[in-house]
Amino acid sequence: MNSTVFAPWEDPEKKPLIRFQNVTKKFGTFTAIDNLSLDIYEREFFALLGPSGCGKTTMMRMLAGFETPTSGRIELAGKNIIPVPPNKRATNMMFQSYALFPHLTVWDNIAFGLRREGMEKDKMNARVEEMLRLTRLERFAKRKPHQISGGQRQRVALARSLAKAPTLLLLDEPLGALDAKLRQDTQFELMDIQEKTGTTFVIVTHDQEEAMTVASRIAVMDEGQLIQVATPDRIYETPVSVYVADFIGDVNIIEGKTTLIEDGQYQIDWAEGQMPLHAASSQPFDKGQTCFVAIRPEKVAISAEKPQAADNIVQGKVLDIAYLGNLSTYHVELADGTIIKSQTANTRRIARRSFTWGDTVWLSWTATAGVMLAR
Template identity: 85%
Template sequence: MSSTVFAPWDEPEAKPLIRFQNVTKKFGEFTAIDNLSLDIYEREFFALLGPSGCGKTTMMRMLAGFEAPTSGRIELAGKDIGKVPPNKRAVNMMFQSYALFPHLTVWDNIAFGLRREGMETNALKARVEEMLRLTRLERFAKRKPHQISGGQRQRVALARSLAKAPTLLLLDEPLGALDAKLRQDTQFELMDIQEKTGTTFVIVTHDQEEAMTVATRIAVMDEGQLMQVATPDRIYETPSSVYVADFIGDVNIIEGRTTPTDEGQIRIDWAEGQPPLFATSSQRFDAGQTGYLAIRPEKVVISAEHPETADNVLRGKVHDIAYLGNLSTYHVELANGTIIKAQSANTRRIARRSFTWEDDVWLSWTATAGVLLAR
C-alpha cells in the first residue's frame, strides 16, 4: 500500500461523494440549516459536531431522505437526491437506539434487509457470515438481542446497516448508550470497520473527543451554520474562531488590545498591572484592534522559579488542582483575579507533586504556542 496521506479534499480534481449546495432547511419560522454548502468525499469518516440544536441531525436526516431541503440541493455521487425516497437511496442509517428486532437472532437481524430485497440464499448466507466476521460476532449468531451486551448489540446494528453495502452509512450518536471504556473500544472498532469496508461514514455527535478520535474531518456547527470544516489536528491547533477554540478541548481565552511590533509579533495589552503578552499570527491585526489569544493548558509551563527565556510570563497562586491520572490541570489565579489553566504530565507519584494549593508559581509560554483570533 502506498504511504500517501488520505486527503481528497486537498486535491482540486477530486469529486465529492456528497455535496450540499446552498442548503437551507426551515421548520415554520425556525431556520435549522442556513444556506450551508459542504463537500464530503468517498471513504471519509466525517463528523458533524456541535451542541444540541445546532442542525447536525437535520443535515443527517436530509441525507437519509427523512427531510427535504427548503432550498438548495443535495447531491450523492453527482445526482440530485432531493426527490429520491429514503428506500431508493444508497444510504443506510444506524440509529442511536439500534432498533434491533427482539424476537430475531443476531444472524436473522443482519439478514433482514437482504431477505426483503430477495437476495439469493447462498449469496445471503455468505454476506451475513462476512458481516459476522467483520464485527466479530460469529459466536453470538444464534443469540437474541437481549442475550448480548450493549456493545455487542451496537455491532449487530452496524453489521445489519453494512450488509446491504451502502455507499454511505449515517451514524446518529451511535455510542451514546455505551459506558466510557466501551465507547473508546467501540470507536476504534468503528474506524477499523470503516477502513476495511471503504464505506463513507458520516457520524453525528456532540462528543468532541469522539469526533477527534474517529474522524478524517470534522464540521463544527452552530445554529445551522458551519463554523469550521477541517481535520481534527487543524481544528485543535488552528481554530478559526473563539467559538471553535472553546468548543474543542480545554482552552484559556485572553481578550486584549493588539499592537503589531517591529519583530513581527503582536503585543496584547490585556489587564491593568499585568505584563503584555506576545503572539504571532498569519492574520493581520491593527493597532487597537480587539484580539483573543487562545492558549491550550498543555502549552502553558508551570514553574516555581521565574523562567529565564520565555515570551510570555505571568505570576499567580495555585487556586485549584484537577488530578486526571495521567495529568494534572492547575488553575492558577493571577493578582487581578483571572484564572489561567496550566497542564502538566504526572510522571511522578502524586505524593511527590511539585505544586500544591496556594503555592506561588510562574506561568510561561512561547509566542507561537497560542492562536490569536479576531472573533
C-alpha cells in the same frame, strides 16, 4: 489504504461523493440549516460536531431522505437525491437506539434487509457470515439482542447497516448509550471497520473527543452554519474562532488589544497591572483591535521559580488541581482574578507532585503557543 496521506479534499481533480449546495432547511419560522454548502469525499469518516440544536441531525436526516430541504441541492455521486425516497437511496442510517428486532437472533437481525430485498439464499448466507466476521460476532449469531451486551448490540446494528453495502453510512450519536471505556474501544472498532469496508461514514456527535478520535475531517457547527471544516489537528491547533477553540478540548482565552511590534509579532495589552503579552499571527490585526488569544493548557509551563527567558510570564496562586491520572491540570489565579490553566504530564507518582493548593507559581509560554483570533 496506501501509505500516501488520505486527503482527497486537497485534490482539485477529486469529485466529492456528497455535495450540499446552498442548502436551507426551515421548520416554520425557525431556520435549522442556513444556506450551507459542504463537500464530503469517498472513504471519509466525516464528523458533524456541535451542541444540541446546531442542525447536525437535520443535515443527516436530509441525507437519509427523512427531511426535504427548503431550498438548495444535495448530491450523492453527482446525482440530485432530493426527489429520491429514503429506501431507494444508496445510504443507510444507524440510529442511536440501534432499533434491533428483539424476537430475532443476531443472525436474522443482520439478514433482515437482505431478505426483504429478496437476495438469493447462498449470497445472503455468505454476506451475513462476512458481516459477523467483520464485527467479531460469530459466537453470538444464535443469540437474541437481550442476551448480549450493549457494545455487542451496537455491533449488530452496525453489521445490519453495512450488510446491504451502502455507498454511505449515516451514524446518529452511535455510541451515546455506551459507558466511557466501551465507547473508547468501540471508536477504534468503528474506524477499523470503516477502513476495511471503504464505506463513507458520516457521524453526528456532540462529543468532541469522539469526533477527534474517529474523523478524517470535522465540521464544527453552530446555529445551522458551518463554523470550520478541517482535519482534527487543524481544528485543535488553528481554530478559526473562539467558538471552535472553546468547543474542542480545554483552552485558555485571553482578551486584549493589539499593537503590531514587527512582521506578524504583536503586543497584547490585556489586564490592569499585568505586563503585555506577546503573540504571533499570520492574519493581520489593526492597532487597538480587540483580539482573543487561545492557548492550550499543555502549552503553558508551570514552575516554582521565575523563568529566566520566556515570551510571556505571569505569576499566580494554585486555586485548583484536576488530577486525571496521566495528566494534572493546575488552575492558577492571577492577581487580577484571571484564571489560567496549565497542564503537565504525570511522569512521577502523585505524592511527589511539585505544587499544591495555595502555592505561588509562575506560568510561561512562547509567543507562538497561542492562536490570535478576531472573534
